[in-house]
Amino acid sequence: MSNAEHPPAEAPLLADHLALDLLNTEARDDGTAVDFWHSGGDVLRWLARQGIVPPAGSAEIDPAALLAQAVALRTLARELIGRRSAGTPTGLERLNAYLHTHVSAPHLAQGADGKPVLVRVPRGGAIAALLGPVAEAVADLLVAGDFALVRQCEHPDCVLWFYDRTKAHKRRWCSMALCGNRYKAAQFRKKAGQGTAA
Template sequence: MILTAIKEEAPQVGDHLAMDLLNTEARNDGAAVDYWHSGEEVRAWLARQGVVVAHGQVDSAALHAQAVALRTLARRLIAARKDEEEGGADDADIAALNAYLHAYLGAPHLARGGDGKLALTRTARGDAIASLLGPVAEAVAQLLVEGDFTLVRQCEHPDCILWFYDRTKSHKRRWCSMALCGNRYKAAQFRKKNSQQDSH
């Protein structure tokens, strides 16, 4: 059963765009929660991530379908890389990610930033959907190639499936969020300890 997330936004606890992509699916009390039910929700998520929203018309249903497919693909690729599966990622999955990357056409663009200094950016030149999902696909590819996968982790809370890239100095981060899962876990351990003491 998939619950509808009512006006909730996907948590931004991943510390990496690829991790936050995976975190658009979560779990709450054992039930799956999908934060994307439409292309509009995908566009809102992309805007929160700082991905420039394409101008002009975007087929909402097509954007939603392609974003969900990219998320599923990214989960397979990242899990395979994390698990160091024999031979790594599947060639078909690599080809599928390349399809997103190849559709993401861009050109260098020189412009003045808000501080008046010149800055070199990339301007999307492909179709609207490829322009929106391209930066996300590129983040997944960069993580696969350059990421330290000892720092790619899932939250240790048993009811949580969120991912994060551990950028802490000690590299001992255990929870997607200390305020959420860390405190829930500590409270559960406290209740468990107290109930054991009461039974003696």
């Protein structure tokens, strides 16, 4: 991931899977580590971009606790996804700790079209309600993901992950606009340099 002058202010949402977007809240820019989470507010904004918001009427959220738990979940997810990629899934009980605190109940609601819809309403603490869907996405990836399609960007300065949902399963870059174009430009410069030398 690079944006030559300045790294983006928010983590990119380009992985096509919530669990991998979680990993992408840490990136690298010109060899320098970039962490998009510096506060509980950063985590809340990232969650909102994913469509995850605090439940109505939930208690005040301790920003420091949210940040600490979100970073711990991200670290755990990176470890578990890496192990699953290597064919050695272990440490699942630590993910279960997040899953078990995410208590929800079915709730019948009126849909936008007037028809009833069945939704799940969080019943646990506010932080568990926010991080529970993310932990579920990690669990879903570990259980049902095709790990032949779970990849990291091929650009040498990028550490972003993605789930390759392209028809031919040939995706190489986190984003064609970011690393794909950087690679093409580097190849062009390389060829131009070889032509000049000849």
